[in-house]
Amino acid sequence: MVKDNIMKQTDGLFHDIFKEIAQEYPELEANSQIIDIGAANLADRPQNFDVVVTLNLYGDIISDIVAQIAGSVGMAGSSNIGEIVSMFEAIHGSAPDIAGKNLANPSGLLNAAVMMLVHIGQPDIAAKVNNAWLLAIEEGIHTGDIFKAGVSRIKVGTKEFADAVIGNLGHLPEKFKPVSFGKAKKIIIPEYKKIIQKKELVGVDIFLDWTGNDPNELGNKLKSLSNDLMLKIITNRGVKVYPDGQPETFLIDHWRCRFVSKNALIQQEDPSYHPISHKQIAELLLKLDSAGFDTIKTENLYYFNGKRAFSLGQGE
Numbered sequence: 001m002v003k004d005n006i007m008k009q010t011d012g013l014f015h016d017i018f019k020e021i022a023q024e025y026p027e028l029e030a031n032s033q034i035i036d037i038g039a040a041n042l043a044d045r046p047q048n049f050d051v052v053v054t055l056n057l058y059g060d061i062i063s064d065i066v067a068q069i070a071g072s073v074g075m076a077g078s079s080n081i082g083e084i085v086s087m088f089e090a091i092h093g094s095a096p097d098i099a100g101k102n103l104a105n106p107s108g109l110l111n112a113a114v115m116m117l118v119h120i121g122q123p124d125i126a127a128k129v130n131n132a133w134l135l136a137i138e139e140g141i142h143t144g145d146i147f148k149a150g151v152s153r154i155k156v157g158t159k160e161f162a163d164a165v166i167g168n169l170g171h172l173p174e175k176f177k178p179v180s181f182g183k184a185k186k187i188i189i190p191e192y193k194k195i196i197q198k199k200e201l202v203g204v205d206i207f208l209d210w211t212g213n214d215p216n217e218l219g220n221k222l223k224s225l226s227n228d229l230m231l232k233i234i235t236n237r238g239v240k241v242y243p244d245g246q247p248e249t250f251l252i253d254h255w256r257c258r259f260v261s262k263n264a265l266i267q268q269e270d271p272s273y274h275p276i277s278h279k280q281i282a283e284l285l286l287k288l289d290s291a292g293f294d295t296i297k298t299e300n301l302y303y304f305n306g307k308r309a310f311s312l313g314q315g316e
Contacts, residue, residue, distance in 0.1 A: 001038035001054040001062070008311050014055055035062075042066060063091050067108075072145040074105030077112030079119065083189045086119060088112040102157035105143040107133065110165065123181035130179040132168035136161065138175050139168075202273035203232070203260040203301035203310075204281045209294040210255050215241035222257055225287045228280045229259040232266055233316050240315030254296070258313065259284060271312070273303065 002018075004011035015032060022030035033041065035058050042049060042062060046069050052062065067076035073092045080087040090108025098104055110133055117126035140153025141164045147155040156164070172178045210218055215234055219242035222231045234242035235256045239249050259281075260266065261274040281298065288295055301310045 001033050001035045001052060001058055003035050003058075005034060009309060011055065018053055038062075039065060043069065067091055072105055073108075074143070074145050075107045075111070077108050077110070077115055079112065079115045079187075081119070081187045081189060083191065086116075086187075088116040088119075102159055103144060104158050105145050106158050106162055107143075110162075118181050118184045119186055121186060123184040126184075127179050127181050128169060129165070131172050132165045132170075134173040134176045134179065135168040135171055136164040138173045139164070197304045198306070200275050200303040200306075201278065201300055202264075202275055202303055203258060204229075204276070204284075205299040205301065206257045206259065206285070206288070207296040207298070208255045208257060208288075209253050209296050211253050213251055215245050215251070215255075216243075218255060218257075219243065221291070222288075225291055226259060226284060228262065229276060229284055230262045230264065232258045232260050232264070233313050234258075235313045235315075238314055240313055244315075256313070258301075258316075260301075271316075273301070273308070 002011040002015045004015045018030070018032065022028070035054070038052075039058075039062055042052070043065055046066060052059070054062070063076065063078065064073050067073045070076065074090070076091045078089055078091045080089075089112050092108055095104060110129065114126045114130045114133075117123070117129065140151070141156055141161060142148075142152040142154070143158065143161050144155060146152070208218075212218055215236070219231060219234055222234075233240055234245075235258075236249065236251050236254065239245075241249055241251065261276050263274040265272040281300070285295060285298070299310075303309060
């Protein structure tokens, strides 16, 4: 799940790598969804998903969604697998408002511990703990977040639930399918091999804090300051406002001003850019400072192996 219809470079790269890796596993069915509709489908038909591959931010959000679908955010554990160190934790936060009150559902932390046991090569112990937990859930021994009158048998606190799981060790659930991890193997992260690419600086986005409200006034001022570099476009809130902006566009004080080489072929459907230097950018920034402009930040625009590695602005 990605948002590469909007985040074309970052999410687009993730999507490209996903498709590349998917080809190495032809026995697995792989498809992609935009995160918006993907999250909706996940909430509506969770049974259609086995594994969701996504970026960290989206994963942080939908992991809470799927845990809540299962009953509570307090139910799910998580694993963070690294090349050397791995970390296992509940998906939820620290919940300081209920800390020390014997109210928290320990299932998330317990299920994270099960993942850890599998990872360190103790799948039999992991299964023993997991089955004891399933049996406690099956018996209707529930903490407040999943307690439901008429379904649950008894409402318990953190300690009492943990005691119930401990008491079930060595027993199997009857209604839930017992868990067996078999000869589960530790997840090994392949060594990362950095690929060196040809990198060309072809432009710069300069972000200004400017309190004026006329994009043409700003554009004309910036054009008068730029010698070696050419002002290509100004956007405000992601919308093109110069040149040929729309007067009804709502403006704020944050302006993105894109400068490129004067040799750039910008009138083409797919613009072609030419290399510029850091010195040219530094000289332009000095001119902006001398003219009283407040530069918030800059973002350099690059080609990698001859391919544009930045997004075009709206209307560009």
